[in-house]
Amino acid sequence: MKVYRHTQLGDMGTLKVREEALPEVGAGQLLVRVKASSLNFRDIIIAQGHYPFGIVENHVPLSDGAGIIEAVGHGVRRFAVGDRVLSSFFTSWFGGRIPAYREQYQKEQDGWLTEYILISAEALTSIPDHLTFEEASTLPCAALTAWSAVSGVVPGDTVLTLGTGGVSIFAIQFAKALGARVIATTSSSDKFEKLTALGADALINYRETPEWHRAVRDLTGGLGADRIVEVGGPATIAQSVRSIREGGQVSIVGALGMEGEAIDIMKLFFSQATYKVISVGNRSDLEEMNRAVAAHQIRPVIDSAFAFEDALSAYERLASRNVFGKVVIRN
Structure with a gap:
């Protein structure tokens, strides 16, 4: 072979x-x-x-x-x-x-x-x-990571995704299947049409809007996102802290950029949010996710x-x- x-x-x-x-x-x-x-x-x-x-x-x-x-x-x-x-x-x-x-x-x-x-x-x-x-x-890594990252999202929640890599794309699909509203960021307006087709409700070009946390607040009536699928690590985590709703959850799933703004510890504390590191998931999680993929005919x-x-x-x-x-x- x-x-x-x-x-x-x-x-x-x-x-x-x-x-x-x-x-x-x-x-x-x-x-x-x-x-x-x-x-x-x-x-x-x-x-x-x-x-x-x-x-x-x-x-x-x-x-x-x-x-x-x-x-x-x-x-x-x-x-x-x-x-x-x-x-x-x-x-x-x-x-x-x-x-x-x-x-x-x-x-x-x-x-x-x-x-x-x-x-x-x-x-x-x-x-x-x-x-x-x-x-x-x-499915085994990116999809299951996204599934774990949005676990607990309920209809009416707002989910923020960052970029257009595998985890972020799956997170959009799963969040929509769960009845959530999705705000998606991307570096290129050329991807807006594709993101909209996947179900994204609002879009932010983070190159044109470098302080994108302000746009997230504007799009949520000042409240912030209920769930953030955080893939950027040091490059984006400080803005995610500013974008999360009080009592929400930032699901930390990656570190695509190793340089960025330092986290403001007081903003993190007063966000009263959960910061949860996602370790992909286990076989039982994968089987549960596969049932959801089948039920919603997600491709x-x-x-x-x-x-x-x-x-x-x-x-x-x-x-x-x-x-x-x-x-x-x-x-």
């Missing part, structure tokens, strides 16, 4: 295809023929050698993938040959409180940038019937799709940060 391995982190030139023997299926395992995989910004950080959680070299990249079961190991009851399945971001966190130890792709488990993957049956979930493999491959937004042989171009596309939705690799 053909498989990508990254032999030296920090050097994209070492991410190359090689031929390896097809693995044998053991008890409790599945052999999945991968049909599609998708990239997250985490994958860029790993490839650059900046990921802080001990990723090993010579790994198979990508945590997010979808495929069809080719072989089933002894004792497996959850799935059968021919089932369509997708990955769960944390392969051993099935539900409940975040465990102290969570297995990760590209550390304890090889990833999905391969023709076949050998994996525990417990690390997978079923694909919603209406989705293609390419669409399904976008992931794919920015671009690349052939398996052209995986490096997919990395380059996402690294440019000029995307609208998810970048996918098609097997």
Whole structure:
């Protein structure tokens, strides 16, 4: 089988295809023929050698993938040959409180940038019937992070999303499914039409309006947003503190920009808001989200799709940060 391995982190030139023997299926395992995989910004950080959680070299990249079961190991009851399945971001966190130890792709488990993957049956979930493999491959990290970030939103709430990456796009879709009003920020007015089509109710160009927290206040009658899906980190968190409604929640899901204004601790305190770090979610959360995706017939937004042989171009596309939705690799 053909498989990508990254032999030296920090050097994209070492991410190359090689031929390896097809693995044998053991008890409790599945052999999945991968049909599609998708990239997250985490994958860029790993490839650059900046990921802080001990990723090993010579790994198979990508945590997010979808495929069809080719072989089933002894004792497996959850799935059968021919089932369509997708990955769960944390392969051993099935539900409940975040465990102290969570297995990760590209550390304890090889990833999905391969023709076949050998994996525990417990690390997978079923694909919603209406989705293609390419669409399904976008769900495990970005979609579940967005789902967790808007958990608890109720009809009539105002949700603020930042930018047009995978998490932010999914957050718009889920927030609308939950009956919320959505304010979306973007760096380009050219994306206004696409954001409106997804359901965004109000739009802010943050390049033209650098103090966008003022626009958020204006759009909410001075109250602020009930929920903010905060993906920018240091680059945006100070303005998110100024944009949140008293008693609201800022869901912190990323740090796309490492430089920005310092947080005003008194403004943070007097916001009386909850600042919650989102750690993607567990398999039970993923299954719940998939039911919502099916019930609302939500279709992931794919920015671009690349052939398996052209995986490096997919990395380059996402690294440019000029995307609208998810970048996918098609097997």
